[in-house]
Amino acid sequence: MANAPSRPARYGIRFVALGYLLVLLVVPLILVVKRTFSSGLGAFFDALTGSQAAHAFEITAIVAGVAVLANTIFGVGAALLLVRHKFPGRRLFDAVIDLPVAVSPVVVGLALTLIYGAHEPVGGWLTRHGLQIIFSLPGMVLATIFVGLPLVVRAVAPVLEEIGDEQEQAAYTLGSSVWQTFWRITLPSIRGALAYGVVLALARSLGEYGAVAVVSGRILGQTQTITLFVEERFENFDQTAAYSAAFALAVLAVLSLLVARRLRPAGHTR
Amino acid sequence: MVRRRHWAGPTGLGLAVIYLSLIVLIPLGAVVYKSQEGGFSAFWHALTAPQPWAALKLTVYSSLIVAAINLVMGTLIAWVLVRDRFPGAGIVDTLIDLPFALPTIVAGLVLLALYGPNSPVHVNIAYAKIGVVAALLFVTLPFVVRTVQPVLAELDTDMEEAAASLGASQWAIARRVILPNLLPAMLAGTALSFARAVSEFGSTVLISGNLPFKTEVAAVNIFNQIEADNTLGAAALSTALLVIALVVMLLLEVVRRWVARRG
Numbered sequence: 402m403a404n405a406p407s408r409p410a411r412y413g414i415r416f417v418a419l420g421y422l423l424v425l426l427v428v429p430l431i432l433v434v435k436r437t438f439s440s441g442l443g444a445f446f447d448a449l450t451g452s453q454a455a456h457a458f459e460i461t462a463i464v465a466g467v468a469v470l471a472n473t474i475f476g477v478g479a480a481l482l483l484v485r486h487k488f489p490g491r492r493l494f495d496a497v498i499d500l501p502v503a504v505s506p507v508v509v510g511l512a513l514t515l516i517y518g519a520h521e522p523v524g525g526w527l528t529r530h531g532l533q534i535i536f537s538l539p540g541m542v543l544a545t546i547f548v549g550l551p552l553v554v555r556a557v558a559p560v561l562e563e564i565g566d567e568q569e570q571a572a573y574t575l576g577s578s579v580w581q582t583f584w585r586i587t588l589p590s591i592r593g594a595l596a597y598g599v600v601l602a603l604a605r606s607l608g609e610y611g612a613v614a615v616v617s618g619r620i621l622g623q624t625q626t627i628t629l630f631v632e633e634r635f636e637n638f639d640q641t642a643a644y645s646a647a648f649a650l651a652v653l654a655v656l657s658l659l660v661a662r663r664l665r666p667a668g669h670t671r
Numbered sequence: 672m673v674r675r676r677h678w679a680g681p682t683g684l685g686l687a688v689i690y691l692s693l694i695v696l697i698p699l700g701a702v703v704y705k706s707q708e709g710g711f712s713a714f715w716h717a718l719t720a721p722q723p724w725a726a727l728k729l730t731v732y733s734s735l736i737v738a739a740i741n742l743v744m745g746t747l748i749a750w751v752l753v754r755d756r757f758p759g760a761g762i763v764d765t766l767i768d769l770p771f772a773l774p775t776i777v778a779g780l781v782l783l784a785l786y787g788p789n790s791p792v793h794v795n796i797a798y799a800k801i802g803v804v805a806a807l808l809f810v811t812l813p814f815v816v817r818t819v820q821p822v823l824a825e826l827d828t829d830m831e832e833a834a835a836s837l838g839a840s841q842w843a844i845a846r847r848v849i850l851p852n853l854l855p856a857m858l859a860g861t862a863l864s865f866a867r868a869v870s871e872f873g874s875t876v877l878i879s880g881n882l883p884f885k886t887e888v889a890a891v892n893i894f895n896q897i898e899a900d901n902t903l904g905a906a907a908l909s910t911a912l913l914v915i916a917l918v919v920m921l922l923l924e925v926v927r928r929w930v931a932r933r934g
Contacts, residue, residue: 407841410841411755414747414750414751414755415751417744417747418744418748418751421744421747421748422748422763422766422767425805425809425812426770426812427766428785429782429784430769430781432781432784432785432791433780433784435784475687478683478686481683482680482683482684482687486684488680488684494687494691497691497695497696500695500699501695503916503919503920504699504870504913505870505872505889505890505893505909506870506872506873506890507872507890507893507909508699508702508870508909508913510894510897511702511893511897511902511905511909512698512699512702512909513698514897515705516697516698516701517698579679604772607774608773608776610774610775611775611872611890611894614894615894615897628774628777628873631774631780632776632876635877643780644780644784647776647777647781650773650777651773654772654773654774655769655772657772658768658769658772662768
């Protein structure tokens with residue numbers, strides 16, 4: 402290319418950009434691996450299979466599982482509404498779906514507490530009827546739903562738009578019901594995008610910290626998720642446990658990243 | 672084509688609106704309501720109390736610094752990934768998304784491993800303002816790279832070649848041809864990284880030590896006020912963060928329209 406920057410300029414830019422990534426990202430990550438295994442592989446597995454860690458993993462799996470399921474159902478429904486239906490307030494509905502991205506996790510926690518806390522009217526009524534939300538699993542599920550809400554919608558909607566509704570209309574014309582059409586025509590054609598959205602939502606849900614820290618009350622042995630476990634162990638100078646759990650979370654994050662890259666529908670930039 | 676009328680549309684819309692209301696809209700409304708319960712002066716008093724005000728100022732200043740660094744470094748990284756295909760570019764490209772995938776508390780721990788009290792390179796930025804900036808840089812790294820990268824990839828090199836053939840210097844080409852085309856994407860990415868930095872919580876918890884008046888960011892201050900049962904104070908600062916996020920989103924929309932008008 403005649404217009405390419407001269408060799409020194411190009412190497413200079415490459416050096417600056419890669420050097421920045423090296424000190425901010427790569428070297429710290431390598432050190433985490435080193436710290437995790439500094440006391441040996443045995444200590445790593447002991448830290449992760451202890452009863453507290455095992456319980457925290459279990460809580461995380463339950464909370465993330467329920468939240469992702471809810472957001473998957475909502476996400477497909479909302480994407481279908483946005484792409485296939487015209488209704489008053491559609492643009493507002495569209496904007497509200499993106500709202501959770503801009504809200505601080507701590508504010509999410511506060512917001513849910515102000516409605517569902519045991520001392521608030523709604524939360525108080527629910528508590529008297531035997532359903533405690535805040536400082537309990539339901540609140541943690543709500544918080545996790547909140548932070549992951551846009552992911553499935555935003556993964557599925559563009560693909561729905563792209564495939565159009567000709568096949569669906571044809572199925573209707575041939576007498577197929579709404580459910581039949583959804584299961585046989587729509588769902589198979591958005592499978593890839595849906596899987597992509599679910600992986601993103603799952604990664605986000607497994608790693609949520611701030612919102613869950615507020616609504617869980619961080620009760621040891623009861624509402625401690627694996628991210629809360631990392632923080633609590635670190636503050637209590639149990640570096641081996643903190644780094645082991647953090648490493649496990651990092652491995653999950655890398656795996657989800659690689660899977661998401663493979664599943665990413667063409668044309669998606671993120 | 673006439674769309675078939677069916678119960679599924681309206682029912683689905685109803686359920687979706689209830690879902691959004693119960694989980695997002697009503698709770699967020701409650702935060703704003705709570706902050707204004709005692710009138711505007713009570714809100715203002717709670718917001719400008721020394722500790723939350725210091726936290727808000729620290730948050731906005733460090734987010735501005737972070738946004739500025741992201742603007743420059745993010746654009747450079749995007750340029751390197753698109754135009755300077757070096758060996759290993761694919762791995763670097765995957766690595767860029769890692770800060771988004773990594774749980775924030777892990778991000779904080781990752782930075783502490785290198786820049787904490789036991790730093791192997793003897794750089795200790797824990798419990799200092801620069802530690803906050805480092806944490807925010809880490810979690811916001813992908814924004815500018817990922818907004819600029821696709822635009823740069825689509826950008827035709829014809830214009831640059833034409834400019835070069837007419838004798839324009841490299842610097843003139845970068846400034847007059849490449850930059851104007853990239854500017855909207857650069858600004859959008861910068862705005863997104865600013866909004867994320869302002870609301871960030873998890874990654875700053877471990878590295879900042881949360882020292883009031885020194886390293887306590889807004890989200891951490893809100894958290895501490897919730898724990899201390901100071902709901903009005905927490906709601907006031909939360910509302911301030913929501914307003915900042917709203918303003919940034921509106922600015923983004925303005926940038927988008929500006930781009931659309933330019934075609």
